[in-house]
Amino acid sequence: MSFSKTTTRAIFILIFTALVSTAFIGCGGNTGSGGEIRLQGAGATFPNPLYQKWLSEYGKLHANVKIDYQSIGSGGGIQQIQARTVDFGASDAPMSNDDLKSAPGEILHIPTVLGAVVLTYNLSGITQPLRFAPDVIADIYLGKIKNWSDPRLKTDNSGVSLPSGDITVVYRSDGSGTSAVFTDYLSKVSQEWKDKVGAGKSPKWPIGIGAKGNEGVTGQVKNTPNTIGYVELAYAVQNKLPVALIKNKSGSFVEPSIDAVTAAAAGSLATTPDDLRVSITDAAGATAYPISSYTYILAYKAQPDQVKGKTLVDFLWWGIHDGEKFAKELQYAPLPEEIVKRAEAKINSMTAGGQPLR
Amino acid sequence: MSNWRRRLSPTGNTGDAIFRAAMFAVASFMVLIVVAMILALASHSTLSIRQFGFGFLTDREWNPIKDQFGALAFIYGTIVSSLIALIISVPLSLGIAIFLVEQAPYYLARPITFLVELLAAIPSVVYGLWGIFVLAPFLRVYVEPPLARWFGWLPLFQGSITGIGLLTGGIILAIMVTPIISAVVRDVLSAVPNTQREAALALGATKWETTQVVLVNAAPGIAGAVILGLGRAIGETMAVTMVIGNRPEISLSLFQPSYTLASVIANEFTEATADIYLSSLVELGLILFFVTFVVNAIARLLVWRVTRRTTSVGMAV
Numbered sequence A: 001m002s003f004s005k006t007t008t009r010a011i012f013i014l015i016f017t018a019l020v021s022t023a024f025i026g027c028g029g030n031t032g033s034g035g036e037i038r039l040q041g042a043g044a045t046f047p048n049p050l051y052q053k054w055l056s057e058y059g060k061l062h063a064n065v066k067i068d069y070q071s072i073g074s075g076g077g078i079q080q081i082q083a084r085t086v087d088f089g090a091s092d093a094p095m096s097n098d099d100l101k102s103a104p105g106e107i108l109h110i111p112t113v114l115g116a117v118v119l120t121y122n123l124s125g126i127t128q129p130l131r132f133a134p135d136v137i138a139d140i141y142l143g144k145i146k147n148w149s150d151p152r153l154k155t156d157n158s159g160v161s162l163p164s165g166d167i168t169v170v171y172r173s174d175g176s177g178t179s180a181v182f183t184d185y186l187s188k189v190s191q192e193w194k195d196k197v198g199a200g201k202s203p204k205w206p207i208g209i210g211a212k213g214n215e216g217v218t219g220q221v222k223n224t225p226n227t228i229g230y231v232e233l234a235y236a237v238q239n240k241l242p243v244a245l246i247k248n249k250s251g252s253f254v255e256p257s258i259d260a261v262t263a264a265a266a267g268s269l270a271t272t273p274d275d276l277r278v279s280i281t282d283a284a285g286a287t288a289y290p291i292s293s294y295t296y297i298l299a300y301k302a303q304p305d306q307v308k309g310k311t312l313v314d315f316l317w318w319g320i321h322d323g324e325k326f327a328k329e330l331q332y333a334p335l336p337e338e339i340v341k342r343a344e345a346k347i348n349s350m351t352a353g354g355q356p357l358r
Numbered sequence B: 001m002s003n004w005r006r007r008l009s010p011t012g013n014t015g016d017a018i019f020r021a022a023m024f025a026v027a028s029f030m031v032l033i034v035v036a037m038i039l040a041l042a043s044h045s046t047l048s049i050r051q052f053g054f055g056f057l058t059d060r061e062w063n064p065i066k067d068q069f070g071a072l073a074f075i076y077g078t079i080v081s082s083l084i085a086l087i088i089s090v091p092l093s094l095g096i097a098i099f100l101v102e103q104a105p106y107y108l109a110r111p112i113t114f115l116v117e118l119l120a121a122i123p124s125v126v127y128g129l130w131g132i133f134v135l136a137p138f139l140r141v142y143v144e145p146p147l148a149r150w151f152g153w154l155p156l157f158q159g160s161i162t163g164i165g166l167l168t169g170g171i172i173l174a175i176m177v178t179p180i181i182s183a184v185v186r187d188v189l190s191a192v193p194n195t196q197r198e199a200a201l202a203l204g205a206t207k208w209e210t211t212q213v214v215l216v217n218a219a220p221g222i223a224g225a226v227i228l229g230l231g232r233a234i235g236e237t238m239a240v241t242m243v244i245g246n247r248p249e250i251s252l253s254l255f256q257p258s259y260t261l262a263s264v265i266a267n268e269f270t271e272a273t274a275d276i277y278l279s280s281l282v283e284l285g286l287i288l289f290f291v292t293f294v295v296n297a298i299a300r301l302l303v304w305r306v307t308r309r310t311t312s313v314g315m316a317v
Helices: A005-030 A048-061 A074-082 A097-101 A134-142 A151-156 A177-189 A191-196 A213-223 A233-238 A258-267 A306-321 A337-348 B003-008 B014-044 B046-052 B072-103 B106-120 B124-151 B166-191 B194-202 B207-235 B238-243 B261-268 B275-316
Strands: A037-043 A065-070 A088-091 A107-122 A168-172 A209-211 A227-232 A245-247 A292-300
Touching (some): A037 A074, A037 A306, A074 A088, A074 A292, A107 A258, A107 A306, A168 A177, A168 A213, A177 A191, A177 A292, A209 A213, A213 A233, B072 B275, B106 B166, B124 B166, B124 B238, B166 B207
Antiparallel strands (some): A088 A292, A107 A227
């Protein structure tokens, strides 16, 4: 094959112009036009469906505001807000003291909604929901209760014919807030769990098999008889999975539901510190579902930019008031009244250049 | 004409000079990428290299909550699952390729070749889903119980049967690399000159003996195909993580869950916040790079020795 010189030259010029023009387009990407205000957020995957709903609803009300949210995971959200590469971050678990210290400014935790972790299982021929006491869950995940016909399971589930099969435990293999909430709960209800395993996004599970994501755990549980696993409440509801009743602090067996999760937050008010960083697992209250948690938006108290700061404050204010009504339809639990008030105070404390933004 | 032009192109043709320079740039770009990757991985894992030293390679404990990080369980899982994959897929692929090139009639060879190449193009997450929903239950019900019954005295087939684990991971890898290996081997076999076959047949060789002659001729190419498949098996992430059980544990039993280097990085990277945790995950990446390199080197060495011996045998025959 032979090209004439002119053809070769033409091809080279074409490639060259293509390269140069892409470079220029790459430079001009971030400048908005026509008074548009852009905010960038990143973080937790769990509240992503709700936040996307918020962004589209808020966008309808404020045509000049363009907010993007990337669900890259809580860990990524914390890193990005620390590095100030985003205007707000999002995380399921509150930031640790170390993380807060290594940030270049004071970061506020604004709770947005609540979620819960539910136990799901695959046992043939069982129609009514199973009931679990906290120590039984811990001992199943510690590998001490090995069989479904264990007497301790039978006492809480009288009248249910439990099969005599080995329990296969399924856990989340990817680092996840769901695992963090679940192990935080187990650490509270079992001293042995706290000593041996502890709480975290990727704990060292004593037994079981790991599956990736809510969908992986569900797939594994659905396909393997005699399994038990844990997934997010919203995911379990949407996929109509069998879910277990769990015995709470006041001794009643509670079915996971949106109201029971809000009740857990309300039951933890006394122990909720001023910065709102709190674990509400094993909460007090007769109707409280014990494996619940907040999810937060993270923002700097001192905003670097007046216009962007004002937009962020308005958006957050809208979120914890008007935005809450979208929570239930997406299977998230709205904040209790008292927490909304305390979150208001947090939003009101945000400033830009020393001036309050609200 | 200036000096550099003459050096670039001895013929003195400007077009040749530009072509030569451009191709050189492209080739060195490849080398640059490899060097840049190693440097980036090494620099981001300095923290964990400094803290754990060589012990990182021999420690089987992986506990992010307690900041204990060791890679041994992942190295084990990666190597064993890839080995299972090769043990299953190499004979299978050779068989497919030999059938297609040496025996199949034209009307069969074409559609089968097409199907094999189609398999190679399926995204790995699809293999993973199929693994969870079809392969794992199948192995749990029909394959693992008989294995445990007849070969249960071997430590390889002991423990509880869930359909998830090292064996399932290895099998799904085997299914994924078979199309790649067989497609390349097929090309290699068809590249063997027909004169070889004619010569063998003329000497009175049977079909099977002729095939042997062809295989010996194609050995280096076959080895290349196997190495290509091995590379895919070692680095495969999604499909494996969906069926291997994701448990950093070293167990002789193939029924037990295991974990691979690539899977743990994919699973834990997004939510890792502590510096030492991130650094350890990056070091796993560095090790993955290194494992691939070493395994490749060993494979090449083996091939080199085997081909040398078989060629001399072939000549003696």
